[in-house]
Amino acid sequence: xxxxxxxxxSTVLVNNLVLTYxxxxxxxxxxxxxxxxxxxxxxxxxxxxxLATSISWLIYHFLLERFGxxxxxxVIFILVIASLVQIVEMFIRKxxxxxxxxxxxxxxxxxxxxxILGAALFMVTRNYDFLESVVFGxxxxxxxxxxxxxxxxxxEEVNYADIPYAFRGAALTLIIAGLLxxxxxxxxxLISS
Amino acid sequence: MKEVQASLLVLGLTxxxxxxxxxxxxKKLKVKEDARIEKILSILPGLNCGACGVSGCRVFAQxxxxxxxxxxxxxxxxxxxxxxxxxxLGIETSVVKRxxxxxxxxxxxxxxxxxxxxxxxPKTCKAADLxxxxxxxxxxxxGFGDCEAVCPPGAITVAKGKVYVDIEKCIGCGKCLPACPSxxxxxxxxxxxxxxxxxxxxxxREKGVNVKKVCSRGCIACGICTKGENSPFYLKDNLAFxxxxxxxxxxxxxxxxxxxxxxxxxxxxxHSS
Numbered sequence: 176x177x178x179x180x181x182x183x184x185s186t187v188l189v190n191n192l193v194l195t196y197x198x199x200x201x202x203x204x205x206x207x208x209x210x211x212x213x214x215x216x217x218x219x220x221x222x223x224x225x226l227a228t229s230i231s232w233l234i235y236h237f238l239l240e241r242f243g244x245x246x247x248x249x250v251i252f253i254l255v256i257a258s259l260v261q262i263v264e265m266f267i268r269k270x271x272x273x274x275x276x277x278x279x280x281x282x283x284x285x286x287x288x289x290x291i292l293g294a295a296l297f298m299v300t301r302n303y304d305f306l307e308s309v310v311f312g313x314x315x316x317x318x319x320x321x322x323x324x325x326x327x328x329x330x331e332e333v334n335y336a337d338i339p340y341a342f343r344g345a346a347l348t349l350i351i352a353g354l355l356x357x358x359x360x361x362x363x364x365l366i367s368s
Numbered sequence: 369m370k371e372v373q374a375s376l377l378v379l380g381l382t383x384x385x386x387x388x389x390x391x392x393x394x395k396k397l398k399v400k401e402d403a404r405i406e407k408i409l410s411i412l413p414g415l416n417c418g419a420c421g422v423s424g425c426r427v428f429a430q431x432x433x434x435x436x437x438x439x440x441x442x443x444x445x446x447x448x449x450x451x452x453x454x455x456x457l458g459i460e461t462s463v464v465k466r467x468x469x470x471x472x473x474x475x476x477x478x479x480x481x482x483x484x485x486x487x488x489x490p491k492t493c494k495a496a497d498l499x500x501x502x503x504x505x506x507x508x509x510x511g512f513g514d515c516e517a518v519c520p521p522g523a524i525t526v527a528k529g530k531v532y533v534d535i536e537k538c539i540g541c542g543k544c545l546p547a548c549p550s551x552x553x554x555x556x557x558x559x560x561x562x563x564x565x566x567x568x569x570x571x572x573r574e575k576g577v578n579v580k581k582v583c584s585r586g587c588i589a590c591g592i593c594t595k596g597e598n599s600p601f602y603l604k605d606n607l608a609f610x611x612x613x614x615x616x617x618x619x620x621x622x623x624x625x626x627x628x629x630x631x632x633x634x635x636x637x638x639h640s641s
Contacts, residue, residue: 238378238382239378243371243374244371244374244375244378247375247379251378251379251382254379254382254386255386258386258387258389258390261390262389262393265393265394265397266397268397268399269397269399272399276426335489335492335495335498337489
């Protein structure tokens with residue numbers, strides 16, 4: 176149990192996928208314009224990441240390891256993630272048309288979110304067991320949503336500030352992202368192993 | 369060679385099973401879209417104003433197809449367009465009536481509102497509200513026209529710091545209500561038997577002395593309008609309000625409007641409903 180809590184805190188704050196490993200930067204910069212869409216995207220990523228890590232774990236251990244085909248992990252993981260996103264999309268479209276409308280193009284974009292592939296690969300290199308993988312995937316998604324929401328909140332406020340011409344738009348967004356990453360480095364001493 | 373065979377087999381089988389699953393689910397979870405929805409959607413003005421009572425034109429079109437009748441009607445579309453929708457479905461149209469119109473509870477223009485610090489930030493009311501407003505009155509209109517920008521039929525105009533609502537154009541959708549950081553807009557219910565309506569164009573909840581300091585057109589809560597029998601006016605938080613349910617005839621209101629010392633009771637007339 177203590178192990179799982181440690182994984183959760185470590186993945187959400189200390190080793191945040193976005194701000195420490197710099198994975199999933201594209202949606203982090205692209206979808207963080209508005210709080211509302213950021214929240215929807217965060218939830219969708221959390222859902223897909225949790226499922227992706229757990230199913231990848233099953234396939235990795237029961238198929239690839241058994242037949243000695245570990246070099247196939249990248250291809251198989253991408254296959255799993257892409258299919259999952261498709262399934263999630265179909266489910267959301269059927270059962271919650273309003274959520275489907277608000278997520279729009281971001282839903283299929285999750286396929287190419289490297290934070291999810293990253294989470295699946297980390298799960299392998301860190302030798303997590305099944306339960307640990309599920310918690311890891313979930314907390315990775317929560318960490319992603321947290322950072323996305325913080326970023327969206329800051330950007331919504333910054334819109335009203337009087338910014339020098341050279342810093343407007345992408346430049347300031349990147350500076351904010353860098354400062355956020357610095358802030359999250361402050362968590363690095365939180366868990367001593 | 370064995371490895372190639374094994375990897376081909378594993379990858380092929382996994383891919384095949386996933387594609388089978390996807391094919392099965394896509395059949396099972398297929399969402400049927402009625403072709404008429406798209407057709408109605410192309411007729412609708414596409415403002416997504418929500419005046420019909422549902423969230424957006426697509427939902428409205430779906431409901432129209434599902435219910436088989438135009439249950440509350442699209443207001444900005446007008447009668448002609450509603451008839452067209454009905455024709456597309458092959459049904460009768462019902463009469464469309466708006467239930468309310470929006471009024472702005474600040475009737476002071478640039479000359480009447482006092483300004484002691486010049487606000488030079490971005491010209492939106494939301495931005496000005498972040499630093500406490502652009503005028504001395506803490507309750508009044510800043511006049512940057514956030515409401516003008518959101519109004520779907522373009523009924524709101526801001527001129528010389530004052531908001532004008534074109535009552536004939538207003539569809540009563542209420543989009544201006546959340547757009548105003550000072551919450552100045554109010555939906556005024558339209559009654560069957562009246563064509564002239566009154567409202568109090570002030571939102572300042574300070575005492576009369578303090579209102580006078582910041583605006584020459586503010587309600588000072590003198591209570592003159594509440595005098596007299598059958599007066600629908602009442603005072604609350606140093607501000608006059610009208611109890612619209614109490615209105616039977618317009619004479620006491622007209623009288624109160626003429627007596628009001630700061631002239632902050634306004635009226636408008638609805639020609640067509």
